[in-house]
Amino acid sequence: MTTISNRLQDILATIQSAAASSPSHQQVQLLAVSKAQSAAAIRDAYAAGQIAFGENYSQEALEKQKQLTDLAIEWHFIGPIQSNKTQLIAQNFSWVHSVDRLKIAQRLNEARSSILRPLQVCIQVNVSNEESKSGVLPDQLEALAVAINVLPNLKLRGLMAIPAPTTDQAQQIAQFKQVRECYDALIRKGFALDTLSIGMSNDYQTAITQGATIVRIGSALFGARAPLKAA
Numbered sequence: 108m109t110t111i112s113n114r115l116q117d118i119l120a121t122i123q124s125a126a127a128s129s130p131s132h133q134q135v136q137l138l139a140v141s142k143a144q145s146a147a148a149i150r151d152a153y154a155a156g157q158i159a160f161g162e163n164y165s166q167e168a169l170e171k172q173k174q175l176t177d178l179a180i181e182w183h184f185i186g187p188i189q190s191n192k193t194q195l196i197a198q199n200f201s202w203v204h205s206v207d208r209l210k211i212a213q214r215l216n217e218a219r220s221s222i223l224r225p226l227q228v229c230i231q232v233n234v235s236n237e238e239s240k241s242g243v244l245p246d247q248l249e250a251l252a253v254a255i256n257v258l259p260n261l262k263l264r265g266l267m268a269i270p271a272p273t274t275d276q277a278q279q280i281a282q283f284k285q286v287r288e289c290y291d292a293l294i295r296k297g298f299a300l301d302t303l304s305i306g307m308s309n310d311y312q313t314a315i316t317q318g319a320t321i322v323r324i325g326s327a328l329f330g331a332r333a334p335l336k337a338a
């Protein structure tokens with residue numbers, strides 16, 4: 108077994124036990140975050156059974172996708188979205204977790220071919236992360252959800268968040284609870300959502316106890332990332 112395969116089995120077991128002790132006993136999916144990892148590393152994880160991979164940069168993702176066309180990978184885009192990248196993203200990914208404004212949603216909708224399955228999208232919410240410019244503020248979330256819901260080539264599945272990094276578990280819980288409250292509020296208003304994309308390598312067990320249905324894990328699976336830019 109490779110290191111990646113060993114780590115994958117450990118993470119899946121940890122996810123299972125966290126989900127079993129979570130109040131909602133929800134199904135939890137692992138998204139393997141492969142930014143800054145090689146196509147070969149993705150191939151290893153796929154050989155060990157992992158299907159869904161997340162990428163943050165469209166150019167980097169496309170280069171790897173070209174080397175992996177023989178694999179039935181489900182690609183998720185999870186990074187900030189510039190308007191001039193919406194076409195690449197709409198044509199080469201199944202999911203987008205990081206939609207946070209209407210203009211981007213409209214451009215993705217226009218670029219997504221209507222003969223494909225609709226692009227599965229999450230709205231990124233900015234909870235208690237003052238440094239982050241990404242994510243819609245909770246008080247503007249419902250309006251954005253209403254507007255996205257009528258776009259025919261997008262399917263709104265739920266919410267994503269990247270809380271401010273902290274090792275304080277109480278603070279992790281408080282941040283995840285905020286996202287969960289936004290999610291529950293939309294469901295009470297009648298939105299048919301099933302996806303809460305929260306939790307990364309350092310906090311995914313906590314995220315699962317707060318209702319995560321997708322955890323996005325990079326370094327715990329692949330090891331530390333190489334720096335993105337040469338020093």
Ligand SMILES: *Cc1c(COP(=O)(O)O)cnc(C)c1O
Pocket residue numbers: 140142163185186269307308309323324325326327
């Ligand atoms: C990099 C990244 C992750 C994974 O982070 P790790 O700490 O390596 O697990 C998850 N989500 C997003 C949006 C990321 O950019």
